[in-house]
Amino acid sequence: MTDFLNAVWSGSGFGSLYGLVALGLVVIFKSTGILNFSGGALMAVGGVVAAGLGAQGFWVAAGIAVVAVAGVGAVANLTVMRPLLGRGLFPGVMVTIGLASVIEGTSGLLFGRQPRFLPDPIGVPTFDLPFGTSMSSTLAVALGLSAAATVLLAIAFNRTSVGLQLRAAAVRPEVASMFGANPGRIFTYAWAVAGGLAALAGALLASLTVADISIATFALRAFAAMIVGGVDSLGGAFLGGILVGVTEMLAGTYLGDDFRLPSTMVVLMVFLMVRPQGLFGTPEVVRP
Amino acid sequence: MTGELVIDRLGLRFGGVVALREVSIRHHPDEVLGIIGPNGAGKTSLINAVTGIYPPSSGSVSYRGTPLTGRSPESIVATGIARTFQHNQLCGDLTVRENVLLGCHPRLGYGMGKAALGFGPARRAERRLRGEVEPLLELLNLGQVAAEQAHSLPYGLQKRVEMARALALRPTTLLLDEPAAGTSDEDRAALVRIIKHLRQEGACSVVLIEHDVGLVMEVSDRVAVLDWGECIMVDTPEAVAADARVLAAYLGVDDTPRDLAPSDSI
Amino acid sequence: MTQSIAPPHLADPAQPRAGVRRTGLAVLAVAIVVALPLVVSPYWTTVATNAVLAFAIAAPLNLLTGNAGQFSLGNAAFLVVGAYTGAFVTFTFDMELPIAMLVAAAAGALVGFIVGLPSLRLRGAYLLMSTLAAHYILVFAALKFQTSQFGAAGAIFPPLRVAGVDLSGDRSMYFVIAAFAALIGLIITNIMRSGHGRAIEAVKARDVAAAACGISVARTKLWVWSLSSAMIAAAGVLQAYYLGSASVEFYTLNLAITYVAMILVGGLGSLGGSLLGACFVTLVPVVVNHLSEAYGGGGVLAHPHELQTVIYGLIIIAFVLLKPDGLIGFVRSAARRLRNGG
Numbered sequence: 001m002t003d004f005l006n007a008v009w010s011g012s013g014f015g016s017l018y019g020l021v022a023l024g025l026v027v028i029f030k031s032t033g034i035l036n037f038s039g040g041a042l043m044a045v046g047g048v049v050a051a052g053l054g055a056q057g058f059w060v061a062a063g064i065a066v067v068a069v070a071g072v073g074a075v076a077n078l079t080v081m082r083p084l085l086g087r088g089l090f091p092g093v094m095v096t097i098g099l100a101s102v103i104e105g106t107s108g109l110l111f112g113r114q115p116r117f118l119p120d121p122i123g124v125p126t127f128d129l130p131f132g133t134s135m136s137s138t139l140a141v142a143l144g145l146s147a148a149a150t151v152l153l154a155i156a157f158n159r160t161s162v163g164l165q166l167r168a169a170a171v172r173p174e175v176a177s178m179f180g181a182n183p184g185r186i187f188t189y190a191w192a193v194a195g196g197l198a199a200l201a202g203a204l205l206a207s208l209t210v211a212d213i214s215i216a217t218f219a220l221r222a223f224a225a226m227i228v229g230g231v232d233s234l235g236g237a238f239l240g241g242i243l244v245g246v247t248e249m250l251a252g253t254y255l256g257d258d259f260r261l262p263s264t265m266v267v268l269m270v271f272l273m274v275r276p277q278g279l280f281g282t283p284e285v286v287r288p
Numbered sequence: 289m290t291g292e293l294v295i296d297r298l299g300l301r302f303g304g305v306v307a308l309r310e311v312s313i314r315h316h317p318d319e320v321l322g323i324i325g326p327n328g329a330g331k332t333s334l335i336n337a338v339t340g341i342y343p344p345s346s347g348s349v350s351y352r353g354t355p356l357t358g359r360s361p362e363s364i365v366a367t368g369i370a371r372t373f374q375h376n377q378l379c380g381d382l383t384v385r386e387n388v389l390l391g392c393h394p395r396l397g398y399g400m401g402k403a404a405l406g407f408g409p410a411r412r413a414e415r416r417l418r419g420e421v422e423p424l425l426e427l428l429n430l431g432q433v434a435a436e437q438a439h440s441l442p443y444g445l446q447k448r449v450e451m452a453r454a455l456a457l458r459p460t461t462l463l464l465d466e467p468a469a470g471t472s473d474e475d476r477a478a479l480v481r482i483i484k485h486l487r488q489e490g491a492c493s494v495v496l497i498e499h500d501v502g503l504v505m506e507v508s509d510r511v512a513v514l515d516w517g518e519c520i521m522v523d524t525p526e527a528v529a530a531d532a533r534v535l536a537a538y539l540g541v542d543d544t545p546r547d548l549a550p551s552d553s554i
Numbered sequence: 555m556t557q558s559i560a561p562p563h564l565a566d567p568a569q570p571r572a573g574v575r576r577t578g579l580a581v582l583a584v585a586i587v588v589a590l591p592l593v594v595s596p597y598w599t600t601v602a603t604n605a606v607l608a609f610a611i612a613a614p615l616n617l618l619t620g621n622a623g624q625f626s627l628g629n630a631a632f633l634v635v636g637a638y639t640g641a642f643v644t645f646t647f648d649m650e651l652p653i654a655m656l657v658a659a660a661a662g663a664l665v666g667f668i669v670g671l672p673s674l675r676l677r678g679a680y681l682l683m684s685t686l687a688a689h690y691i692l693v694f695a696a697l698k699f700q701t702s703q704f705g706a707a708g709a710i711f712p713p714l715r716v717a718g719v720d721l722s723g724d725r726s727m728y729f730v731i732a733a734f735a736a737l738i739g740l741i742i743t744n745i746m747r748s749g750h751g752r753a754i755e756a757v758k759a760r761d762v763a764a765a766a767c768g769i770s771v772a773r774t775k776l777w778v779w780s781l782s783s784a785m786i787a788a789a790g791v792l793q794a795y796y797l798g799s800a801s802v803e804f805y806t807l808n809l810a811i812t813y814v815a816m817i818l819v820g821g822l823g824s825l826g827g828s829l830l831g832a833c834f835v836t837l838v839p840v841v842v843n844h845l846s847e848a849y850g851g852g853g854v855l856a857h858p859h860e861l862q863t864v865i866y867g868l869i870i871i872a873f874v875l876l877k878p879d880g881l882i883g884f885v886r887s888a889a890r891r892l893r894n895g896g
Binding site for chain 2: 740741743744745747748749750751752753755756759760762763764765766767768769770771777781
């Protein structure tokens with residue numbers, strides 16, 4: 001029971017990090033239709049930048065990293081992503097893969113590859129929970145922050161004019177622009193949001209373990225989170241992340257550590273086969 | 289040998305939208321049957337349901353006594369029914385000749401393994417099929433452009449390539465979905481000539497879906513009228529042209545009580 | 555996949571002169587391949603071996619992704635399936651290389667068939683995700699197999715001998731791999747020039763129309779998945795012999811992406827493109843290392859690995875944005891200019 005609950009706590013915490021990256025993937029997919037493979041690199045470079053500023057304490061360092069990587073996302077959209085609109089899956093995936101490579105190499109050139117650390121967000125290392133279990137305070141903060149980010153984003157999407165423009169631009173960019181929306185600028189917001197969310201996940205991960213530019217594969221679970229939740233659902237990305245994280249930790253606890261990543265991929269495959277629209281996504285309507 | 293296509297109380301719905309309701313049409317051998325109706329009447333849905341692209345929600349389709357309902361599109365093709373598409377469905381990167389050769393696929397006569405080895409059988413079969421499509425290209429006046437990429441052709445010619453591809457399947461029944469839409473007078477004349485040619489040869493019967501009512505009246509033996517997913521009448525062109533319900537359907541004047549319209553107009 | 559360039563091997567064979575020219579080019583290519591290791595240094599022979607091996611893996615991937623339109627990240631997993639099947643057959647039954655490659659190809663076909671099954675229900679991003687999941691699941695299965703069969707370090711391959719002849723030297727290894735690559739190229743050319751090649755292109759471009767021509771979309775897709783994976787798995791055996799060992803750490807997602815980058819850079823759906831892309835992507839690190847040495851390794855050149863990573867990413871981005879038909883596009887427009895007497 002203790003093992004099980006501990007796995008659930010840490011799984012939800014780590015899962016919320018996948019959820020943060022997946023939120024960014026969903027925002028980009030929802031608005032531009034691009035499947036973003038650079039989420040992991042954005043996350044990793046966010047962790048590296050935050051850890052480089054570790055002397056300022058977690059919150060200042062993470063804040064600067066979020067702003068900086070949001071800038072990287074915006075610049076990426078303005079330079080290389082915008083020409084891709086409407087060109088289909090393959091070009092978008094390949095350019096974001098190229099972008100990830102550029103980010104990783106540039107980070108290596110600028111900051112080196114030595115592992116760095118970031119202090120905890122709050123002083124207490126762990127919380128005690130019922131049945132003799134406990135949870136790392138950083139994971140609890142991660143859970144809280146990503147829940148908050150999900151709610152804020154959902155409000156922004158559904159209640160603000162920018163959100164409305166984003167949704168309109170996703171469906172029909174040419175129609176949206178007729179009504180005064182500027183899809184170019186809207187997509188830049190989407191990329192900035194995705195970059196900021198990924199950087200937040202990276203900073204939290206840096207304080208949990210270590211900041212390292214080559215941990216981008218960590219964020220592959222975000223794809224599983226995105227599919228499990230439903231590719232067009234923000235709340236789904238968050239809950240999908242938790243579900244994937246908990247699965248991973250349970251597999252790690254009961255089957256062995258090497259089962260962690262494969263278990264998330266099995267979950268991904270099962271959802272693709274049984275319920276590709278995910279828990280909260282809209283099923284694809286096939287009618288020409 | 290052409291065959292009889294029987295559509296019996298066919299229904300098709302997408303979620304809450306009813307595309308076809310209890311449509312019954314009997315298409316006789318050697319006949320050119322025109323299907324007309326306003327936009328959204330369900331003409332294309334009917335072809336899609338017959339050719340297995342959409343599984344019907346109710347009713348049945350049979351060809352020469354063989355039930356087609358529930359079969360895959362490629363196995364329905366094997367019974368002798370070929371079709372064209374309302375919106376261009378050519379493979380634009382392939383040449384015109386290659387597009388027409390696609391229609392010879394059921395007669396390839398060699399598998400992927402033999403193709404990979406590339407020895408005699410595959411090569412001989414290719415030569416044979418290339419010989420078979422030449423007369424078709426001539427019939428449809430496509431000889432000049434046979435080596436062009438399909439996407440480089442004007443729209444009217446692309447429609448003719450579609451028809452050549454369907455004919456390459458050697459169908460006994462050919463379903464044409466708006467073959468004249470968006471084409472020139474010249475293309476339209478060619479179309480009339482080809483349909484009449486097919487009619488005379490007795491090689492295949494034709495179902496013609498068209499917006500151009502004049503064209504349909506000119507070439508059809510009988511005409512079916514669809515409106516709001518229902519078949520409101522099937523009769524000779526003259527009778528259809530004189531019917532008030534058809535006028536109402538087209539002009540949107542709905543003074544005919546719906547329940548009086550015969551739906552089992554076999 | 556929106557590229558709309560006709561693969562040259564689908565060009566109309568009704569033009570006999572094109573056929574003669576193609577045969578001439580093929581003879582020239584064979585002559586260059588055979589002569590290469592006799593004239594260049596062992597270092598460049600190794601580089602050439604890497605490029606030819608990369609082609610033998612990229613070309614079947616291009617058949618699947620470029621011609622059949624099935625975007626897959628599963629190729630590294632198919633390589634490890636091949637390498638470990640080959641190793642198992644070689645060590646357990648003491649079989650020669652050709653047998654090991656055949657068995658590996660059969661295993662690759664079976665696994666490719668299974669990984670291809672989702673393509674009957676999913677498309678686009680969803681299908682790509684299923685290949686991503688398949689990659690990790692297969693590599694994990696390979697890890698378990700490795701631990702039980704070969705130990706933690708992976709499978710160590712002996713020097714290559716076939717029928718008692720030692721083929722492990724640099725030059726003989728090059729010739730073995732080049733012969734295999736030529737076979738792969740021939741098989742793919744034959745298929746794409748046949749009616750089944752047309753069917754494959756039709757399934758990619760217009761699956762509804764393909765079905766209306768009596769082509770079974772499902773069967774065609776599964777054939778291509780199986781065939782492509784079989785060839786990649788067979789190449790995996792050769793690759794493992796060439797590298798001397800096979801260990802799960804080698805078969806990463808990044809390796810899979812490298813081969814996708816090759817077909818992107820070279821040209822989707824083109825066999826010549828697979829060759830050009832394989833050479834180009836293989837040469838990038840070589841050139842960067844040379845520059846780094848030549849200019850004393852100052853500035854960014856002090857970190858050739860990081861620089862390679864950046865340049866690799868920039869190349870991928872540049873080709874998608876500026877030259878979506880790939881290097882083969884340059885060759886085609888040059889050929890067109892020559893033909894038009896310009």
